[in-house]
Amino acid sequence: MKLTLERDALAEAAAAVAKSLPAKAHVPVLAGAKLTAADSTLTVQGFDYEVSQELHVRGTVTEPGSTLVSARLLAEITKALPNKPVSLATTGAHLELVCGSARFTLPTMPVEDYPALPEMPESAGTVDAAAFAAAVAQVAIAAGRDESLPMMTGVRMELSGATMALLATDRYRLAVREMEWQPTKPDAAINALIPARTLHDTAKALGPLGGHVTIALAQQTAGEGMIGFARDTRRTTSRLLDGANYPPVRSLFPATFAANAVVPVAALIEVVKRVALVAERTTPVLLSFNADGLIVEAGGTEEARASEATDATFIGDPLTIGFNPAYLIDGLTNLGSTHAELRFVDAFKPAVIHPAGSDGEVIPGYRYLIMPIRVSR
Template sequence: MKFRVERDVLADAVAWAARSLPVRPSVPVLAGLLIQASDEGLVLSTFDYETSARATLTDAQVSDEGQALVSGRLLADICRSLPAKPVEMVLEGPRVSLTCGSARFSLQTMPVEDYPSLPAMPAATGTVPSDQFAHAVAQAVTAAGRDDMLPVLTGVRIEIEGSSISLLATDRFRLSHRELDWSPRTPDETVAALVPAKVLGDTAKSLTAGGEVTIALSASGSGEGIIGFEGVGPGGVRRTTTRLLDGEFPKVRNLFPSEHLTTAKVDKADLIDSVKRVALVAERNTAVQLAFTDGQLTLDAGSGEEAQASESIHAEIDGDHLVTGFNPQFLLDGLTAIDESVVELAFTQASKPVVMSGAAGESGQDPAFRYLLMPRRLLS
């Protein structure tokens, strides 16, 4: 194996492929990055039996075909530190030699025959603009759980129905719902999948170099339980697959109420700044109080002999006055995920969840992103 490739292209592809490597692999070879050089170009792959990544570099100049398995994290660290010159890699017996300018590294290889075969990419289900998909996923994963003891809640449920995709995530205390359009291969197809939120977020963010992302979902047959994503990265095509999460995602759609008794429209930047300031005196796991009255939203935190804070901002209130409270970080997470400059907070009553979204404005269209947040008990 012998090839030559530009440093920036190689470093980016190696970092992308190595990003999902396990920190503590069950067997040593799963910490490896597989390098395959052929007349079609260079392919860099990783796989830990759950998530696979494959980057193809068509501009690599391959002199000798071959393959080698080396430590993925070490190679990523090395490539990141190399000077801005072409990189040459050569397989020399049990070691790989890497040369870039006057820098030279020699890496020990691992047995390629012990490395698992990457899963095949399922048949394409459809395509979606890459920037829109990345943004929608970033909004949806805001509410995904991080407790591995509840694995179902660490995923994002993707629901595909015709030309629409719904992304849903919840950690029991909040719920995110994002809708976006896409181009399905089968117009009337209806399918759902529960995808690990971290993998989905990292993948969507990393595939924005090209115009579109292809989503490939296998719902039956030998590839059951796998979803794949394909897009364009620097130097060529990038492809990743991951196993779907097992278990039944909670039926959360009915948590969004059909009507509201109180709504408030507030400038998003003002509210974010106020929450950050007032929350400075909020003790751990205590709520920031929100009081909605005529034309005003008052935020309070702290109690008793401890530090206290209070601040009022303008708000357009429609409906009954109410007082409620929320986890300040969860509140900020939802506000930050909303695109619009004016947010709408909709309530049925103080003890029930708030539904946060961008203000509809003159168009009157339903918001593409909604964030539901459970209230917290206020200290007396």
Template sequence: MKFHVNRDVLAEAVAWTARILPSRPTIPVLAGILLDATGEELTMSAFDYEVSARATIEAGVNEPGRALLPGRVLAEITKSLPDRPVEIVADGSEAVLTCGSTEFGLHTMPVEDFPALPQMPPKIGAVGGGVFASAVAQVAPSASRDDTLPMLTGIRMDIEGPNVTMAATDRYRIAARDFLWRPETGDFSAAAMVSARVMVDVARTLRAGEVSISLGDGVAGFESVGRRTTVRLLDEQFIDYRSRLTGDWAIRASVQTAPLVDAIRRVALVAERNTAVRLSFTQGQVLIQAGGGDIGRGAEVIDAELDGDDIQIAFQPQFLLDGLSGLESERVRIGMDSPTRPALITDDADDPSFRYLVMSLRLA
């Protein structure tokens, strides 16, 4: 195998592929990146039996072939190379990387031991990368980090024709985002649970252009601009989140989003671990308070519109900020029933596309 390639293009593609490499591989070859040079392309692949990554870039291929190289070392080397074209020649047990006057010799790993990557399932539709990334960023913070409950570590995707809903929950809050996409067939419907960690990674790295989504045989696939990721699906079992996000609220408040977020962040500086931020809504304003323990206390008042009775309600600060930070509107609507029941945070549209239900905390 022998090829030459642009240094920046190679470094970016290797870094993108290496991101899924396991820190403690069950077998040594899973720590490798497979390089496959053919025609006028170089394809880099990584796989840990759950998630696969494949990036294809243009390359001048003099001798087609394949080589399996230590992935993390290759990523460190390529990002540190001088701004010159890179040539890689693999023959036998060593691959020689040359860039200007810099040369590295890397021991190759047995290509025949590298597992076959899963095939990309059938394409079911496509969505703009910005819309996809925005939706994932809004719902992913609500997914659980507790791997003992796999159902709660994923993002649920419900697809009905041109409508998609992403949802996640960790039992303390539920986030859901609706958006439109372009299905391959107008009457297509499906439900899938995808690891939130993988979805965040996909959204961060595939947001340019359009994202093609594939689904089938227990695998989901995402592809954009020459890069594709596959991931095994989680169990489809999930809560009935839609019923929890609908209904009438006895008390409704409307507040400018940015000032509310800034105020919560400021007063939360004196909130001790696992203590609440209190919001006291009265006609025309909301008082945000935190602290009162060993550190000190903080308070700030901002304008608010209130429809209903005055109410004081408390939340875990970061949970509240996760919901507010997901909004893309200038004003936030907060629906409440009582200080002991969850509150619903939405944007200010008549039919909000983002909904976030968060549990309140008992006031001391």
């Protein structure tokens, strides 16, 4: 194998593959990036039997061929290279990489031992890349991190006709985003539970490419299934989580509310961050609402305390409610709006945050539910 290509394109492809692979592979070849040069294209592949990545990079191929090298080492090297064309050439059991006056020799692994990547499932439809990336970012923040509860570490995708709904919860908060998409079949009705980290990384990478992303789904049977995402020279597949017993999380949203507040998002985020400096990890921040506005408070060790007032338009009886500051900031940061509307039942029931305009009108499509932390005063 011998070819020359642009440094930035190679670095991007190597980084994408390396990021998708586990830190420690059980089988050495699964830590590798497979490089295949043919027809003026370098194909970079990674696969760990859970997630696969395939990216195509244009180049000048002198000798076609394939090789397998450490994905992480390749990503680190290409990221550090000067912005000059890169030459790759296999020599015996090594890959020679030359960029300007920089020269690297990487050991290769047996390419014949590398597993074949799964085929892309059948296309279910397409969605705007930028809108999809924004929607996934809004929802993935609420997914669980505890691998002992795998169902909570996923984002549930509900496809019903021309509507796509994304849901995620870690039992302490719940995010729901609804948006339009273009199904292949107008009467499509499909549910899938996708690992949140894979979905977030994939959508984040595809969003800047613009255009539309193809979503491909293989029918789940006995808790198994696969989803694929494709855009131009890039494709990703991932196994699905078993979502057969996913809880009816939409029922967590209260049917009625007793109070609501409209607050400027940026100002509230800054206030919560400052006040939370004195809070311990498990200590909530207290939000006290009344007709005059909002006071944010927190207390920590050795009688450290903080409070700060900020603007809010509040309707209802005076209310003091406590939240995990990190969860509250996550929800506010991902609203994508200048203002937020917070709806309350009481100090002990879940609160719901909606994006809103400067006039206080709710912007439909996104809801972020957050469980309060009981406090005694």
